[in-house]
Amino acid sequence: MTASFTKLLWLLLLPLFLSNLAQAQSLPSIASKTEGMQRFPGYFTYYDDDATGKIWLEIDKLEQEFLYVNSLPAGLGSNDIGLDRGQLGDTKVVYFSKQGPKVMLVQPNLSYRALSQNQNERRAVEDSFAKSIIWGFKAEAADGNRILVDATDFLLRDAHDVIGSLKRSKQGSYRLDASRSALYLPRTKSFPKNTEFEATLTFTGGEDAGRFVREVAPDVQALTLRQHHSFIQLPDSKYKPRPSDPRAGYFGISYFDYATPVGEDIEKRFIARHRLQKKDPRAKVSEAVKPIIYYVDNGAPEPIRTALVEGGRWWNQAFEAAGYKDAFRVEVLPDTADPMDVRYNIIQWVHRSTRGWSYGASVVDPRTGEIIKGHVSLGSLRVRQDYMIAEGLLAPYEDEKSENKAMMDMALARIRQLSAHELGHTLGIMHNYAANNNASVMDYPHPQVKLDRTGKIDLSKAYDTGIGAWDKATVTYGYQDFPEGTDEKKALNEILAKGRSEGLLFIADRDARSPGGVHPTAHLWDNGKNATEELRNVLQVRDEALENFSEKNIKPGAAMSTLEDMLVPIYNYHRYQTEAVAKLIGGVNYSYAVRGDKQVVTEVVDKREQQKALTALLETISPEVLTVPERIIALIPPRAPGLRNSRELFEKRTGLTFDPLAAAEASADFTLSFLLHPERASHLVELGARSNSLSLQDVTQQLITNTWKSNRKKGLEEIVQLQTEQVVLTHLLALAHNENASYQARAVATATLKDLKGYIESKLRSKSQDGYQAHLTLALARLNNPVAEEVSPSRALDLPPGSPIGSGAVIGCD
Structure with a gap:
């Protein structure tokens, strides 16, 4: 490069440099901009401006990836539309990137990668597929590499696509009303590894509201729900992804690795599972470095709450079979805990206007398949349906004083099984419909009702009371912690072969x-x-x-x-x-x-x-x-x-x-x-x-x-x-x-x-x-x-x- 060309280039870039310098110098300090506001330090520090109703976000992690999840802590109550309390949105890897006066929230495209040490090879793939800029912020204050932005509009948007859900289900044309929306501070908090924001959002319109909306809304022209935003520190690099196998019965992640040799499969697949390690991988039975703990919704009434705890605890039998001691626990959620907080695996008791499906969802690291948070949603009317089926089978009401314990026993037995079933999904495990005869809680169970010797209906063994052989085998495949030096591929195949030899099928x-x-x-x-x-x-x-x-x-x-x-x-x-x-x-x-x-x-x-x-x-x-x-x-x-x-x-x-x-x-x-x-x-x-x-x-x-x-x-x-x-x-x-x-x-x-x-x-x-x-x-x-x-x-x-x-x-x- 000649000296004259260098001089010319410097003259061309000088105005831009001076402009950026002037802008940086013109921005106030974070302390002066946030004077009088309440500061909440944590993974991301934020400031509550009570006078204006705004949240100011301090960004000190430019170009550093983290997880972003939106969710619905307060739902609509209509099973047909969805939008349940506790519903999780997508899990996204994102990062903040400063571009002039703007700060962009960028989602890289992890479906297409090049796992290579060659930077140019990685860049070729990154530039071949689109990224997504989720939001753009304006830098309002700065201290060195720390930038302050107004996050209010980002937090008050319809991140969970409530409007789209209502439109797709033909339940009305709605719009977000900013005048009736505000940040919900009781559930806005920051912790060392995660920062949680929540907003109350009101959707107006409803002139064409459908039947399902009319069944649940006090006023169809104003639907008020809450949406939650979680910024979560990425897990460390010590987690080892486990390869997926079509015979193992796991959900998972997949992506295309363009650095793969031509003779190998370009699509990579890994199972979804929690991180679980033995304190001593060489021991046949060992305690876990950190056990998996699930929390049952404290809003579930008794005796249902106890049944949910009991059913969830069945999974400890499977982890014991995999060589763990006390590695899986189920407890009742403390009153002070937020169910949407990523630190808590939750079994949530969800109310709707009609009975509906229960489901198990998870926050999963899209890079590796590691489950960060399991979140079970159980429809509360299901227990009443099972109770009614028992009433229909038994015809129990001789008079006003008639009681039949068998009906409640059957309903609670089903709730235990349902708790275990949905929790299994949040452990990464799929349905297994070839596992009848009590081989798995991941099958759908019909009540096993028989006629006794006198020809009368017997409900005493309507539902099973523990984990099945398939569940133990699949947990062993997903969660076994092998000692150093083990041929893991061979060991995993042996686990599957042992299950087949026992007649287990998925x-x-x-x-x-x-x-x-x-x-x-x-x-x-x-x-x-x-x-x-x-x-x-x-x-x-x-x-x-x-x-x-x-x-x-x-x-x-x-x-x-x-x-x-x-x-x-x-x-x-x-x-x-x-x-x-x-x-x-x-x-x-x-x-x-x-x-x-x-x-x-x-x-x-x-x-x-x-x-x-x-x-x-x-x-x-x-x-x-x-x-x-x-x-x-x-x-x-x-x-x-x-x-x-x-x-x-x-x-x-x-x-x-x-x-x-x-x-x-x-x-x-x-x-x-x-x-x-x-x-x-x-x-x-x-x-x-x-x-x-x-x-x-x-x-x-x-x-x-x-x-x-x-x-x-x-x-x-x-x-x-x-x-x-x-x-x-x-x-x-x-x-x-x-x-x-x-x-x-x-x-x-x-x-x-x-x-x-x-x-x-x-x-x-x-x-x-x-x-x-x-x-x-x-x-x-x-x-x-x-x-x-x-x-x-x-x-x-x-x-x-x-x-x-x-x-x-x-x-x-x-």
């Missing part, structure tokens, strides 16, 4: 939740080693409960119309076992095998087992199962004034009166939606062509034989029978016209319909009884005019919700 959400799923053991809310045998047991329990169903299912003085509330879960008691049995038809056993682990890759379910499943499944749409007994119908009047008509009740086609036909229609439609699902139908075609399996023709022929061609019933059973046949027709028409089904599946459905049409035409010529004749005439008209509105199974009535209501049917929920 199957996750996608496989179990799909209505066209085929795994023979992966189901939600099912029981039993054999799904078909358990369906028969469940139907026996249902029969006994319906036989005993009477006014004794409600307390003396209760409106008789509330009997419908009790009837819903009993009439539909078999719904989940029905779903489980459907997946045996065309079923394929498989695992998340990796090359060389000697697991079953795929194995078609034996044709005889498929046939047993089909026979049992067709029983669920028989008139005997679907018809509500006359004596029960006579007990249920129209809804009493003051009692809500809710989606928890049966849908009706009869206006105000109880509609037993609608209940039967919804139940039949439920079974058929699984049996003739387009994915299952297409799969049955494929299996029938290449293996000794039931074919789609086998299924449709037996379906027609058991419905349209079965012996005629009398009375209400006859009407239920005719109605079910129309529902069968609906599903066959839908399959024949469903472009998502394979051509041959549609062809088989079309051929079945052609044969059925011939059968109906022959029956019409026989001039049978009027009701049956009308039924056949309608069916023939539908076959001759299969317009779109006639071929959609959604035209049938839906079952009332069995699973928790709302938008939480996702990974990490129950």
Whole structure:
């Protein structure tokens, strides 16, 4: 570089340098700017300006990364919209960067990295993918490298996207009203490793407020919630990420490392887990350097609070199996603690207007997968639902003094299990739907109700009372602390191999939740080693409960119309076992095998087992199962004034009166939606062509034989029978016209319909009884005019919700 060029460059840069120097000199000192304000030292020091209602943030960590999390400490109370108390937002790695007079809050793009010592290689990746500047601040005062900014607008913004949530759920167009929003100082605090801010925000508008908002808001034109902001020091570099394995059952993080050699996988995957180390990794059993402690919401009432503590403590059994002593504890949250404080792992008791999903969320370091904070949200109405199911099963109310301890025992047993289940998610563990028979609390449990020797319903072992074998194995995989020199990859494989040798299998959400799923053991809310045998047991329990169903299912003085509330879960008691049995038809056993682990890759379910499943499944749409007994119908009047008509009740086609036909229609439609699902139908075609399996023709022929061609019933059973046949027709028409089904599946459905049409035409010529004749005439008209509105199974009535209501049917929920 020549001297003349250097001089020219200096002359060009001098004005900019002088401008920055003048600006730096013109900024007041932090002390003078904050005179009279209350100072709160901590990870980030802040100042409370009570006169203006502002928060001033002192930034002394320029270009230093930290974690930023927003959350919702005071929610809306609507399960359908979400926005629950305690809901966590995303965890972001961010840093402050000074750019002239501005200070930017920058989020680097950690999804794409170059883990290389070569600075240029890292820069090439960083510059190839966008960063995000979350907020821009103006420097208002400075002392050397310490800068003061006004953080008020940043803290008073809608960081949790309440406005977007309301809009997406079609509950109204809202805007943030600054005049009705303010910082919430009781929950604004600073500690050595984290600084916590909270704000009260009011959202106005609501001229188009939806039903869910109207159910919970005192004034739909002003929704006031609180949002929380956490600035958290990043953990030190001593944590060692643990590689993810598809067989281990963990959530985790992933990113693309562009410094990876070409012959290796560019995507890196690591499990999410808390940091846990043994004091002596060489010892078979050792205390932890720092135990994991969870705190139960002190706002949960007794005896529920104790049940939550007891259920959460089950996990200590798993950590003991992994070689830890007293490494996992559950205690009650101190009155002085803030549930949103990142230092506390929380089991929070959340109230909503309707029962809904519970879920386990975590603050996870996006760089490594280390869990910083576990946060469980448990819906409080779930315990009441379980209690009501017990009431429906037992019909316990002989008189005003009647008590039945079994109902509360069952409800509390479920709460213990739920506490353990959701806490498991915050330990990093996924659902495992192949872990029935008490192998894991990470399955969804249906109450294991039996008939005792006298034929009476027994709830004594409705839910399990401890951690399962799978839970112990997966905690050992995730949390074992190996002594120095151990071949960790080999040791982890040995842990998984030991679990397989004990018959443990992991199957996750996608496989179990799909209505066209085929795994023979992966189901939600099912029981039993054999799904078909358990369906028969469940139907026996249902029969006994319906036989005993009477006014004794409600307390003396209760409106008789509330009997419908009790009837819903009993009439539909078999719904989940029905779903489980459907997946045996065309079923394929498989695992998340990796090359060389000697697991079953795929194995078609034996044709005889498929046939047993089909026979049992067709029983669920028989008139005997679907018809509500006359004596029960006579007990249920129209809804009493003051009692809500809710989606928890049966849908009706009869206006105000109880509609037993609608209940039967919804139940039949439920079974058929699984049996003739387009994915299952297409799969049955494929299996029938290449293996000794039931074919789609086998299924449709037996379906027609058991419905349209079965012996005629009398009375209400006859009407239920005719109605079910129309529902069968609906599903066959839908399959024949469903472009998502394979051509041959549609062809088989079309051929079945052609044969059925011939059968109906022959029956019409026989001039049978009027009701049956009308039924056949309608069916023939539908076959001759299969317009779109006639071929959609959604035209049938839906079952009332069995699973928790709302938008939480996702990974990490129950």
